[in-house]
Amino acid sequence: MAKVLMKGNEAIGEAAIRAGCKNYFAYPITPQSEVAEYLAKRLPEVSGVFLQGESEVAVGYMIFGAAGCGERVMTTSSSPGISLMSEALSYIAAAQCPAVFVNIMRGGPGLGGILPSQADYFQATKGGGHGDYHLLVFAPDGVQEAVEMTMNAFTLAEKYRGPVMILGDGMIGQMMEPVEFPDNLKSEPSNKDDWATSGMDTRKSNKRNLVRSLFLDPTELNNNNLALKAKYARMKKEEILYxxxxxxxxxxxxxxxxxxxxxxxxxxxxxxxxxxxxxxxxxxxxxxxxxxxxxxxxxxxxxxxxxxxxxxxxxxxxxxxxxxxxxxxxxxxxxxxxxxxxxxxxxxxxxxxxx
Amino acid sequence: MNIDIKGIVIICGNYGSGKTETAVNLAIKRKRDGIDVKIADLDLVNPYFRTREARVLLESLGVKVILPDRQYMHADLPILAPAVAGMIQQPSELTILDAGGDDVGVTVLAALENHLSKKKVHMLQVVNPFRPFTEDVKGCIRIKEEIEASSKIKITGLVGNANLIDETLPEHIYKGYDLLKDLSLATGLRIEFITACSNIIPQLDPGYFSCPVLEIERKMNPPWKRLSSKGVLIHGV
CATH class of the missing domain: 3.40.50.920 (Rossmann fold)
Known part of the structure; x- marks a missing residue:
């Protein structure tokens, strides 16, 4: 495919479509609103849905819902919006659901400003939400890499059954660069029948699935944390890029x-x-x-x-x-x-x- | 062929088509031709890379620049400087209004309808076929109609701005011109001019175009790029 000239935000939107994502929920915030604008036009062309939530808190749980059903799903936001989604991020990590979050960072703390910043490093890599969890965090340095990382984010979210984040500063979203899209992501055989609440009539097994982050039994909770810890250890072995x-x-x-x-x-x-x-x-x-x-x-x-x-x-x-x-x-x-x-x-x- | 455009010129087009780069370079060129030039940044939708970034350069050349108040320079708020209405009432020999992208970006023009309706205006649609949604005539016409509906102003001419920034080759400019000719045929609109970066112009066959070519010295650059005076990238990957 020939090169096109795209803003990082638009290219991230297109990359999601090419990765087979048909569910995009978001709430507008500068400097990432072009993702929503772009996907509002493009998703209907591929029978996908862009639904704007009433706030980022709502969006976080819309993502959780779709991810829990085993659907490829993405949201994009900027710093203050990600803060509002952080509770849902912790729940999604605990419930082990694949989802892609994009943070096109603006200046903070608080409302800060709309210009580029990298001040959400701690939030992205050390938590944001509560509990012992991590996000796999990609940091693109341009539009081409943002495309490749966004597409890869869907693959890795499914590989690790957890939330993956693209962390770009405002410039990554706003600048235009020539970009070439790789082939569409092929759908890998999915194991989602084993865990997703996709509806009994859609899957072969008769096992009832439950997506949850509440584990009142201390052994069960400890085991869930050990499972997460093992995933992060595997990421450290297999996913480091520099x-x-x-x-x-x-x-x-x-x-x-x-x-x-x-x-x-x-x-x-x-x-x-x-x-x-x-x-x-x-x-x-x-x-x-x-x-x-x-x-x-x-x-x-x-x-x-x-x-x-x-x-x-x-x-x-x-x-x-x-x-x-x-x-x-x-x-x-x-x-x-x-x-x-x-x-x-x-x-x-x-x-x-x-x- | 020379660009001799005068009067009130509104630069519109789809998001990211290169309106600001075109507007700023047109202002510089016409100022160098010796006429009085004013330019207003009406881009209320784009948070970065706006005319305001080129303010110092334009003012040093004697171009009058109308921007929102300095305290709102980095706001993502729809602020229209009151001076814009004034500059339409008392235009310079060339008065450029750099509008925002898409139909949303030109909504502001409808707010100026009282002032604009009494004047003859050139409403120019900038087209870069390497941008999403304007890769063919159909897409360009859709954007044209959306812009006209939202701004309540009819587009009067076309500007070709085919480019892939640093990766632009002569073949891209030719391809863009070919599309513009088809668009001109389909709409009856005149091609006012096309653009090309200073470093590409010597490689172009001038016989290919039956319209003027505006030389672009890129002003909207990211902070890691260093360009020579001829627009060739010296540093920055």
Whole structure:
């Protein structure tokens, strides 16, 4: 298929359709409303449904309902909206239902602003809702990757029977880039007859399924948590994604950065290279599971004297970077979180202070 | 062939068709031609990449820019600067209104109907066939009709803005022009001009087009891209 020019938000919508998602529930919020606008036009063409909830709280449970029936389902929102959905996220994780959540982050806390931000890192990777659960979190750095990750998110949500999140800053949703869509996702043989409340007349087995997050028996609850823990351990083995940039040579400083911010860092790295300064970048493409070993290895390369986490936040991922570097190198941080994306020149200034 | 458009020009089109980039470059070109130019950002629906991003550059060239109050610059609120009505009543030699995308984006024009109905206006539909929903004549006509219904203004001309940003090739411009010719035939609308980035123009066969070509120096760039004065990407992946 030839390339088309799409906004990240539109491309995420199209990717969901190509992944076979016919259920999309959402509530509008800047800077992600184009997903809903796009899918409002496109879903009826494939006999799908876009239903706007009366709030993000309602949307969270509409997702839970559809996911519990074993349907491919997605919602998209932005930071404050995701906060409202977080209770449902915890329930969906506990009940082990596959669903795709997209957070196109805006500035916070509170209503914050409508410009790009990465300040929901903690919320996405460390909880948001209550209890011992994780989301598998993808962090695209552009429109093409947002498409691929969105499609993959449906596959992995089903593989792990749990919620998967696409975490993009506002720029990922708003910018336009040429994009090419992979082949439509093929429907894998599903085991949903074993767990989904899809209706007795639709499945072969006579087993009654119950989708629930309430386990009053302590052993049962502990077992459910152990099952979740085992899934997260498997994700750490099988799903970690990252990219190294200029990491083959002898770099003096390692930048760890993701999403839009990492693209600014790449520009600064190219500009510094022209001055003869070698800087490496490690870009986590999954934020949970986090590329722990890759960060450790890249940080402890002999030439590397310092590590810096660069984020559009006040310092969140840096805590994971510090944890992974295990005290072997000094870990610095630079971040801005008002909505203005730091320029390549600013990053160069920050790096030069380190060396 | 030169672009000699004057009067009140409204730039509309489907979402993401490149209205702002077209409007800003048209303003710069006509200012350089030596005429007085005013431009107003009427984009009330798009949160990023709006005319307001090019304010400093436009003002430094002497183009008068009308934007919402500075305190509302980053709001996603439908704020229409009162000065817009004033600029329609007392237009410059060229007055450009950069509308928002789709039918929703031009609803604001209906609010200006009292002022606009007394004037002759050029209402130009920008088309990029590489955008969703306008890849064929049928899609472009649907958008045209939706825009006309919502704005209460008839479209008077077409602008071709075929591009894939940094990945644009001459064949994309030709393909876009071919579609525009079919659209022109189907609607009876005149092709006012097409656009092409400065770095593509030398590769184009000027004999292919029977309309002027507006040179685009891209102003709406993401912060990691660094372009040369000729519009060639130097840094940024």
């Amino acid at each position: 990219e190294g940039y200029n990491t083959d040579g002898n770099y003096k400083v390692l930048i760890v950065s993701y999403g839009t911010m990492s693209r600014v860092c790449k520009t600064s790295i190219d500009m510094m290279k022209e001055e003869g300064i070698e800087i490496g970048l490690l870009r986590p493409r999954t934020l949970f599971p986090f590329p722990e070993e890759a960060v450790f290895k890249a940080a402890t390369k002999e030439s590397c004297k310092a590590v810096i986490s660069i984020e559009m936040s006040m310092g969140q991922m840096v805590e994971d970077v510090e944890r992974c570097v295990r005290g072997q190198r000094k870990v610095d941080f630079y971040g801005e979180c008002g909505g203005d994306i730091p320029t390549p020149e600013k990053i160069i200034e920050v790096i030069k202070e380190l060396i």
